[in-house]
Each structure stands twice: as C-alpha cells, then as structure tokens.
Amino acid sequence: xxxxxxxxxxxxxxxxxxxxxxxxxxxxxxxxxxxxxxxxxxxxxxxxxxxxxxxxxxxxxxxxxxxxxxxxxxxxxxxxxxxxxxxxxxxxxxxxxxxxxxxxxxxxxxxxxxxxxxxxxxxxxxxxxxxxxxxxxxxxxxxxxxxxxxxxxxxxxxxxxxxxxxxxxxxxxxxxxxxxxxxxxxxxxxxxxxxxxxxxxxxxxxxxxxxxxxxxxxxxxxxxxxxxxxxxxxxxxxxxxxxxxxxxxxxxxxxxxx
Amino acid sequence: xxxxxxxxxxxxxxxxxxxxxxxxxxxxxxxxxxxxxxxxxxxxxxxxxxxxxxxxxxxxxxxxxxxxxxxxxxxxxxxxxxxxxxxxxxxxxxxxxxxxxxxxxxxxxxxxxxxxxxxxxxxxxxxxxxxxxxxxxxxxxxxxxxxxxxxxxxxxxxxxx
Ligand SMILES: [Zn+2]
Numbered sequence: 200x201x202x203x204x205x206x207x208x209x210x211x212x213x214x215x216x217x218x219x220x221x222x223x224x225x226x227x228x229x230x231x232x233x234x235x236x237x238x239x240x241x242x243x244x245x246x247x248x249x250x251x252x253x254x255x256x257x258x259x260x261x262x263x264x265x266x267x268x269x270x271x272x273x274x275x276x277x278x279x280x281x282x283x284x285x286x287x288x289x290x291x292x293x294x295x296x297x298x299x300x301x302x303x304x305x306x307x308x309x310x311x312x313x314x315x316x317x318x319x320x321x322x323x324x325x326x327x328x329x330x331x332x333x334x335x336x337x338x339x340x341x342x343x344x345x346x347x348x349x350x351x352x353x354x355x356x357x358x359x360x361x362x363x364x365x366x367x368x369x370x371x372x373x374x375x376x377x378x379x380x381x382x383x384x385x386x387x388x389x390x391x392x393x394x395x396x397x398x399x400x401x402x403x404x405x406x407x408x409x410x411x412x413x414x415x416x417x418x419x420x421x422x423x424x425x426x427x428x429x430x431x432x433x434x435x436x437x438x439x440x441x442x443x444x445x446x447x448x449x450x451x452x453x454x455x456x457x
Numbered sequence: 458x459x460x461x462x463x464x465x466x467x468x469x470x471x472x473x474x475x476x477x478x479x480x481x482x483x484x485x486x487x488x489x490x491x492x493x494x495x496x497x498x499x500x501x502x503x504x505x506x507x508x509x510x511x512x513x514x515x516x517x518x519x520x521x522x523x524x525x526x527x528x529x530x531x532x533x534x535x536x537x538x539x540x541x542x543x544x545x546x547x548x549x550x551x552x553x554x555x556x557x558x559x560x561x562x563x564x565x566x567x568x569x570x571x572x573x574x575x576x577x578x579x580x581x582x583x584x585x586x587x588x589x590x591x592x593x594x595x596x597x598x599x600x601x602x603x604x605x606x607x608x609x610x611x612x613x614x615x616x617x618x
Binding site for chain 2: 200201203204207208210211215218219220221222223224225234235237238348349352
C-alpha cells in the first residue's frame with residue numbers, strides 16, 4: 200500500500216511539474232502591454248544616452264533649432280488628448296535624412312531632415328508619424344517580438360548597446376506604417392496643421408528615393424509603396440470646420456542655423 | 458497490513474451518504490476564502506473534519522480525501538496570488554515561468570473541481586471513489602486496522618469463561 204501511495208505521488212508531481220515546464224518553455228507571443236510605460240521610459244532614457252554617444256548621432260545643440268522643434272512638438276502634443284508619454288525630441292547632427300523613435304516617447308531627428316523639409320509643417324508631419332509609432336508601441340512590440348521582455352529589460356550594458364544598434368535601424372512592417380500614417384493625419388488635424396501635408400512629404404521623398412542620404416530613413420525603408428500612401432494621405436478628409444493655423448517660425452532662418 | 462472491510466452502498470444510511478457528499482461541497486466553500494487567506498481555509502477544513510469525525514468511517518474517508526486534495530490546490534493558488542502581487546508591486550516581468558505556473562495552477566484547479574464533483578456524486582450513492590494519491594492516503598488512514606486498538610492492548614475484554 201505504502202509503495203502504491205508513493206507511486207501515485209510521483210505520478211502527480213511528475214504530471215504537474217511537466218505541465219509547468221512545458222508551458223514555460225512554450226514561447227508565448229509576449230505582449231508589449233506587459234511592460235509598463237514607466238519602465239519603457241527608463242529603458243528609453245538609457246538607449247537615448249547611448250545613441251547620443253555614437254559619433255554618427257551626436258546631439259546638435261543650437262538654441263534656435265531646439266526652440267523651433269519645441270514649438271512644433273508643443274503644437275503636436277497639444278493635439279494629443281490623452282497620452283501617457285512625455286515626449287522628448289532630440290536633434291542630432293547628421294547630413295542623413297533621418298528620424299526615428301526610441302521607446303519611451305523619444306524621437307530623434309537629424310539636421311539633414313530639418314534641412315530637407317521646406318516648411319515646419321512638413322517636419323511636423325514626420326514628427327506626427329513618429330509619434331504614431333510611439334503611441335501604438337510599435338518599436339516596443341518589435342523589440343519584444345525579436346528579443347523578448349526578459350532580455351530587453353535585463354539592464355545589462357552589453358545588451359543595451361546591442362538594442363541601441365537595432366533601434367537606429369528600426370524598420371516597421373506595412374501595417375504599422377499605415378497605422379502611423381493614419382495616426383499622423385488625425386494628429387495633424389487635431390493640431391490645426393493641414394493633414395494632407397503628409398502626401399506632399401511622401402511625394403518629395405519619392406522623388407529622392409535613390410538619394411543615398413535617405414537609406415536609413417524608416418518612413419521609406421521597408422515599403423516604398425508611396426503611391427498608395429500618397430493616395431491614402433490625400434483621401435483623408437478633415438472635419439468641415441477644419442482650419443489650418445500656420446506654425447509661426449522663420450523656417451529659412453532656422454535652416455540657416457544648420 | 459490489514460484494513461477494515463468496506464461497507465456496500467446498501468449498508469450505508471442515506472444521512473451518512475449526504476454528509477459524505479457535503480464534505481466535497483464544504484471544501485469548495487472554504488477554498489474560496491483560501492485564495493487570500495490560505496491558512497484560514499485549511500483551518501476551516503480541518504474543523505469540518507473533526508466535527509464530522511463521529512459520523513463514521515465513510516464520512517471520514519470522503520472528508521479526508523477532500524481535505525487532503527485541497528491542500529496542494531490551496532498552496533498553488535496562494536503561490537499564484539503572491540507571485541502576481543510581487544510582480545505588480547515590484548514592477549517585475551511576467552516571465553514565461555510565471556505563465557507556465559499559471560497554466561499549471563489552472564489545470565490543478567480544474568482537475569480538483571472535476572474530481573470533487575465526481576466524488577460528491579459517488580458519495581451520495583454510497584460508492585467509494587479514489588482520487589489518485591489522496592484517495593489511497595485517506596483510505597489508508599481511515600480503514601487501516603490499528604493493531605494497538607484491535608488486538609492485544611484492548612483494555613475491555615469480555616468476561617472470562
Ligand atoms: Zn514609420
């Protein structure tokens with residue numbers, strides 16, 4: 200009898216132990232929602248600090264340019280009704296036409312992109328697109344999918360360095376790009392900026408498609424299906440009473456600072 | 458090792474059958490309080506066992522089987538609650554080991570629930586139904602013939618011839 204009881208116990212422990220083990224090893228599609236915004240912001244800060252140490256992404260410190268970016272950023276943040284993120288826009292010194300998102304609401308913009316934009320509204324539409332990636336947590340989803348939450352939050356310096364490398368070459372899939380475009384159109388409208396500026400921007404980007412300086416720009420990197428995106432952007436219907444308010448900046452003067 | 462002979466269904470009174478069935482439902486009720494306060498629920502279950510001890514071996518067997526099988530389920534559930542709270546308070550990650558544990562605990566609860574229902578129905582019919590492991594432990598404890606009680610050391614004996 201005792202032996203049979205012991206055997207039962209082992210069977211029970213074995214079965215439940217196996218269930219635990221099997222379902223732990225079975226990889227779950229990890230949900231980025233499981234990472235809190237606070238934690239994302241802390242991670243993002245560490246990433247930004249590291250990125251700015253890289254000579255290719257040295258911070259461009261110029262009071263006029265900074266305040267111009269601030270003006271545009273404030274306008275866009277005013278159009279966001281309920282965001283959990285505190286946005287930080289950083290300009291880095293590079294002739295590359297580039298802008299990308301780092302987790303935690305950090306958006307990095309190259310001086311090359313500022314020079315490329317003919318109006319502050321064009322830059323605003325890129326920034327709005329990047330904010331779409333932030334709000335939809337695209338960067339985080341991608342990192343979680345590729346690396347897993349465990350590695351991502353390890354805090355290990357080497358890992359952070361590697362993640363930083365991935366961030367500067369982030370590209371999204373077609374669906375994420377379309378979500379970010381749509382988000383941008385709504386945000387621009389809410390911020391009293393002509394939402395169809397996006398179409399103008401895409402047209403200009405398309406013309407420059409082969410420009411070497413744009414090869415890292417995430418907006419165009421994966422799916423240069425510009426005709427479709429231009430059509431989508433143009434078909435966006437702002438509300439009846441929509442009225443664009445120009446962004447009051449002397450854009451030529453600001454571009455002269457670069 | 459010797460065991461008392463088991464009663465057959467027609468030898469068990471209806472009231473006894475009902476009490477035996479009640480043991481399983483009682484354990485359900487106490488396991489609800491057991492999620493926040495695992496000790497309290499086990500204390501309640503043990504009290505229930507002692508209260509019903511006098512109702513005979515059949516009731517004792519079912520009460521014990523139910524009590525014993527509840528212990529690991531309760532511990533697993535409290536472990537899950539604790540782990541979840543720690544993760545939230547400490548802003549820790551929900552690792553894959555956590556999710557594996559969650560699935561395991563859910564399975565254990567489901568198995569416990571199903572077996573208890575079957576146990577209760579069988580008890581009502583006056584039938585023995587043995588859970589894996591716990592059934593044998595309960596049977597062993599209740600029906601074992603304890604030598605010190607049943608043979609040499611008995612103090613009261615019939616008068617000599
Ligand atoms: Zn994009």
